[in-house]
Amino acid sequence: MTGFTPITGHCQCGAVRFRVTAPPVKFYHCHCSMCRRCHGTVFGTYAVVPRENLVIERGEDNLTTFESSPGTRREFCKSCGCQLFAEEDARPALRLYTPATCDGWPGHAPSMERHIFVGSKLDWYQISDGLPQFDEY
Numbered sequence: 001m002t003g004f005t006p007i008t009g010h011c012q013c014g015a016v017r018f019r020v021t022a023p024p025v026k027f028y029h030c031h032c033s034m035c036r037r038c039h040g041t042v043f044g045t046y047a048v049v050p051r052e053n054l055v056i057e058r059g060e061d062n063l064t065t066f067e068s069s070p071g072t073r074r075e076f077c078k079s080c081g082c083q084l085f086a087e088e089d090a091r092p093a094l095r096l097y098t099p100a101t102c103d104g105w106p107g108h109a110p111s112m113e114r115h116i117f118v119g120s121k122l123d124w125y126q127i128s129d130g131l132p133q134f135d136e137y
């Protein structure tokens with residue numbers, strides 16, 4: 001991975017710390033109702049990396065898991081509630097992390113960034129950033 005500087009991230013309370021050692025293979029803002037409700041935001045932003053490129057450096061035992069839909073497990077800090085990771089049975093070699101919890105730029109190509117599941121978007125929220133929009137993953 002030439003040119004990529006590993007980035008670190010952590011939850012709000014600092015109990016869980018992680019490091020990402022590769023740029024993402026996908027990067028998206030998801031408007032599905034599971035992301036909206038689990039994050040408590042108008043969309044959930046995720047970066048996707050090969051599983052071995054996400055290293056939990058501290059606090060793995062402080063993570064708890066919620067299966068928000070069949071085969072999708074979200075992992076968050078059980079002290080502060082911060083959404084940190086997710087994994088999907090459909091993509092076992094990959095792991096998702098929340099780039100908004102990182103200290104640096106996740107290194108995605110600008111052309112990779114997109115909105116997904118926009119059919120589930122909140123009516124009162126207007127996407128105005130010019131990024132591509134998709135009604136599926």
Ligand SMILES: [Zn+2]
Nearest residue numbers: 011013077080
């Ligand atoms: Zn925490």
Ligand SMILES: [Zn+2]
Nearest residue numbers: 030031032035
């Ligand atoms: Zn979603």
